[in-house]
Amino acid sequence: MEGDVLYAQQAVGMKELITVLTLVIVGMFTLIGVLARLLINRLMEQFREQFHAQNTRLEALERRSDEMDERLRRAASHEDIVRLHGRIDTVNTTLSELKGSITAGGHVLTIIHEYLLNQKGGN
Numbered sequence: 001m002e003g004d005v006l007y008a009q010q011a012v013g014m015k016e017l018i019t020v021l022t023l024v025i026v027g028m029f030t031l032i033g034v035l036a037r038l039l040i041n042r043l044m045e046q047f048r049e050q051f052h053a054q055n056t057r058l059e060a061l062e063r064r065s066d067e068m069d070e071r072l073r074r075a076a077s078h079e080d081i082v083r084l085h086g087r088i089d090t091v092n093t094t095l096s097e098l099k100g101s102i103t104a105g106g107h108v109l110t111i112i113h114e115y116l117l118n119q120k121g122g123n
Contacts, residue, residue, distance in 0.1 A: 076084070
């Protein structure tokens with residue numbers, strides 16, 4: 001076996017074993033870091049979506065609140081309602097007086113009509 005060359009295999013020493021273990025540990029931490037970063041990115045995206053949804057809802061509530069404030073600003077106050085009741089009472093009194101006048105006028109007209117009928121019938 002003249003042509004065969006036997007290579008002597010070196011035994012793995014402690015230094016090489018520590019180097020390999022260090023590389024494996026660094027690789028694991030790198031993988032854990034990448035996976036953690038992906039998880040954090042996903043959680044941040046979900047947070048942004050929820051924040052946007054809540055922000056949109058809050059803006060809608062603020063618009064509605066502003067609209068309600070405007071309606072309340074234009075609504076009649078207690079004093080306005082008291083004044084309106086006074087005016088309605090005045091109109092009611094005037095209508096009652098008019099009704100009385102019309103009724104009295106109707107009675108006078110009936111009396112005149114009977115008088116004229118009696119005058120015509122007597123001749």
